[in-house]
Amino acid sequence: MKQRGSALIFVLAMVFSITSMVLVTASMTRSVNDRTETVHRAAQEKLSLSGSAAFITAKSNNDSVLTAMNYTVNIADQNYTVRAIDHSASIKQTYAVSTAGSTRLKTTGMTAMTGTRRTSHPLYYALWVGASLVSTGSQVLTTTTDNGFVYASTFAATGTRTLSSDLAYKNSTTLTTVPYGEVDTTPNESFFPFSVADYTAALPIPITVNSFNGFSLGGLVGGFQSTYLRTGSLSVQGILSGTGVIVVNGNLSVTANLLYALPTDRCVFIVNGSLTFSPGVTSFAGHFYVSGSTTITTTGVAVLSRGALVVNGNCTYDRLTINPDPFFLQNQDQCAKYRIPGFWPVADPKLVRP
Numbered sequence: 001m002k003q004r005g006s007a008l009i010f011v012l013a014m015v016f017s018i019t020s021m022v023l024v025t026a027s028m029t030r031s032v033n034d035r036t037e038t039v040h041r042a043a044q045e046k047l048s049l050s051g052s053a054a055f056i057t058a059k060s061n062n063d064s065v066l067t068a069m070n071y072t073v074n075i076a077d078q079n080y081t082v083r084a085i086d087h088s089a090s091i092k093q094t095y096a097v098s099t100a101g102s103t104r105l106k107t108t109g110m111t112a113m114t115g116t117r118r119t120s121h122p123l124y125y126a127l128w129v130g131a132s133l134v135s136t137g138s139q140v141l142t143t144t145t146d147n148g149f150v151y152a153s154t155f156a157a158t159g160t161r162t163l164s165s166d167l168a169y170k171n172s173t174t175l176t177t178v179p180y181g182e183v184d185t186t187p188n189e190s191f192f193p194f195s196v197a198d199y200t201a202a203l204p205i206p207i208t209v210n211s212f213n214g215f216s217l218g219g220l221v222g223g224f225q226s227t228y229l230r231t232g233s234l235s236v237q238g239i240l241s242g243t244g245v246i247v248v249n250g251n252l253s254v255t256a257n258l259l260y261a262l263p264t265d266r267c268v269f270i271v272n273g274s275l276t277f278s279p280g281v282t283s284f285a286g287h288f289y290v291s292g293s294t295t296i297t298t299t300g301v302a303v304l305s306r307g308a309l310v311v312n313g314n315c316t317y318d319r320l321t322i323n324p325d326p327f328f329l330q331n332q333d334q335c336a337k338y339r340i341p342g343f344w345p346v347a348d349p350k351l352v353r354p
Contacts, residue, residue, distance in 0.1 A: 036238035192342030204229035217244030
């Protein structure tokens with residue numbers, strides 16, 4: 001009987017022990033599940049932010065909107081994929097951002113729409129016109145990437161006209177072709193005004209001549225790009241080398257081809273007046289920010305080889321091809337260093353990315 005009693009006690013002890021282990025294991029499993037669920041929820045929350053951040057990066061004017069862009073995001077030691085792809089065929093100027101990944105016990109995925117792809121500062125565009133974009137002659141305007149955006153408060157033309165770009169705004173039905181299919185008829189962009197007095201207070205290097213054939217820019221000095229000021233009209237041509245800002249308190253004329261020496265060269269022209277291009281100009285470079293009007297009188301095709309053209313007044317052209325430079329879109333911290341209106345001398349809060 002003693003042996004039976006001992007055996008029974010042993011069996012009961014084993015049952016109790018196993019039951020305890022099962023309960024502990026279940027508790028541990030619940031704990032792991034709870035922690036996993038917490039990570040999963042945190043991942044879902046962060047992924048929505050990550051998707052937005054990925055989209056902001058992806059909307060660079062240098063990338064084709066037709067190419068899907070993938071990013072890997074690590075959250076709590078788990079890798080998630082964020083994929084941004086153009087969705088403009090269904091909803092104009094939007095990306096579809098999807099996320100996918102898994103924690104130990106969960107697989108998660110979500111898709112959200114985000115947009116718009118249109119940017120908030122005129123200098124982010126290939127061509128930005130505050131008044132009327134006026135085409136003459138054969139009336140062809142092309143940007144070399146399908147999201148090299150063109151903005152015009154109005155688009156005026158007669159006869160045949162072709163715009164090979166994304167158009168941020170047009171009036172009525174004066175446009176024949178927009179091959180990338182993005183036309184937004186709600187104008188909401190604005191030119192950021194500037195004061196020559198602010199540039200004068202920054203102690204720029206004076207340009208004492210009224211024309212130059214080639215110019216060497218001094219680069220970064222004291223946290224800002226070298227800034228030069230011409231008081232009066234200025235005529236330019238030749239080779240630009242280095243990086244910097246040329247402010248013209250008067251009219252600017254490009255009288256012959258104006259080109260960069262190196263791919264790293266970059267010049268911002270701030271023009272408090274009008275901008276004109278002589279008939280012989282077939283190629284020019286630079287970021288032009290013009291308070292008045294711009295007239296391109298080139299016979300044949302004029303090519304903006306790298307840069308952007310921002311015109312607060314009317315812009316008149318015959319045939320124009322623009323190779324957009326997305327530098328300021330991709331490197332917003334450089335905008336103040338180049339003393340770009342809207343970012344300098346005081347940054348407009350709405351231009352700061354989320």
